[in-house]
Amino acid sequence: MARGLLLRRRIPDRRSGRPAVREHHGRPVHRPRHAATPGARRAARTGCARLVTIYAEVIGDPIAQSKSPLIHGFWIEQLGLDAEYRAHHVTSDNLADYIASRREDPDWRGCNVTMPHKQAVIPLVDRLEPLAKRVGAVNTIHRAPDGKLVGRNTDVAGFLEPLRDRLAKQHYFRMARVLGTGGAARAIVAGLAREGFTIVLAGRNPEKAGALLSELAEGEHHAADLAHFAETTDFDFDDREGCCDLVVNASPLGMRGQPPLPFDWSHAPPGSLAYDIVTDPVETQFLANARAAGFETIDGLAMLIGQAAAAFTHFFGEDAPREGDAELRERLLA
Template identity: 75%
Template sequence: MIPYAEVIGDPIAQSKSPAIHGFWIDKLGIEAEYRARHVIPAELESYLAERRGDTDWRGCNATMPHKQAIIPFLDRMEPLAKRVGAVNTVVRARDGALVGRNTDVAGFLEPLRGELSGTHYFRMARILGTGGAARAIVTGLSKEGFTVVLAGRDTDKARALLDELAEGDHHVAPLSHFAAATDFDFDDREGCCDLVINASPLGMRGQPPLPFDWSHAPPGSIAYDIVTDPAETDFLNAARDAGLKTIDGLSMLIGQAAVAFEYFFGIEAPREFDSELRERLMT
């Protein structure tokens, strides 16, 4: 039999994970498979119970709406996943236990590593959205010394998320605050690191647009959109028009998948083919 891993979600047809993992499996020439499985919330417990008895199953990635709902059905969680409060990767341990992990934090930070390796006088991130992805992003950036401004429709939810996950002095704002232009005069940002991050599904194909006016972004900011469909979002296009550097959602998606791939199959993903992989994912 062939070892395999899966991605589960509801819906699941839009997932790019099978294309990513399948690409790496082909490049490495290993005996393995990666599948997509549609699992509705009511089937989540039975799905994991069934997979426990399948010795060829190496684990799964969990996408919406399972990243928090899956936790009660696991045997244990790694410290980072426990801190984030969300699991996007389940791995079968050698003792047969199902272990919850979070690779979203590593995936999100990966394209920022060059920037974060430097020294800054001040680091600030404006994060738009308060869902599961925002939990991983807040956790990762707070550990990297960022002051966070978390914007959402529900500011009480944003404050509770910050109080739970981030240490230090952070701020909340209604999402609508960033929709209209501002004439705020930013101070000197030389030597600072500013991020503007769409951590929401707004701007995704089939979703409403994200209302953000780029006058709210300090000069020299980096715009980061975690949306992957389309990869070229209106949010990123407007940021480029404002003269800002951008990072698209495929960067995070590929980064987190590479960590999960090694967990599942015990071999590093062949990242030297990233350019070819991105071209495939964009078509």
């Protein structure tokens, strides 16, 4: 999409009964480094009428903890776009009204969707991409060129992104132990199944795990009780050379305010990769224990940045400038 398509629109002069500032512009916005957007700076120099900037946002309940405004704001800053990215608190009761109001706002380019709305938004969009339909969860909504609202799932792409170099290799066998059966697990199971993994899905309710596997993963997979992995095992693993083994925390366990995930690393085959999708804190006990046991790790920021990059392109018509990922991670960890 040409950069020119991202230009701002002028707000009409105030008339009787018409506010000069739209309601949504009173909400919190992300302005990188607290600087005015390029359009606002030009308006100040020329004395023009105030300009409206296109925007996207993240919605959820709660939402204050979201790192998405920092991520998207960083990329907007790097590219010099006349755009903003905001966090907006939306409750379940207000979700339908939120979508209806944004449909009427030509400056709105879409939103990321976080808990607890990833499934509730499905009937509120005009169409679903096939992957979102298969996963049964939407984490990105954007306005298509025809004006329709499209529901997408970029969690799958975000989860797989840090694994791409590993998955580009040939393996005799791929196995993933996925811990958790919530919304995030749905995207992870669907993504791993497409990459040829045999999946062991563990949850507090093994029947729920089995149903999820039947729905999202073809082939022979296995459901297990999460408690099984909390106890030490003396299982003698076979030769894992040429295999790809993952252990994934797809649950909220280990998040700030949550108990840690009970996993004993004697259950992980030699050479396994530990992957925790939790982002607060980034350094979880799960990852610390994995490293202490000699395993390589991936933290939750990898998936968070990956899924955000896929959404950014849909919102603003530009690829996220990933060459700045190291600096971005520093800001997220500050």
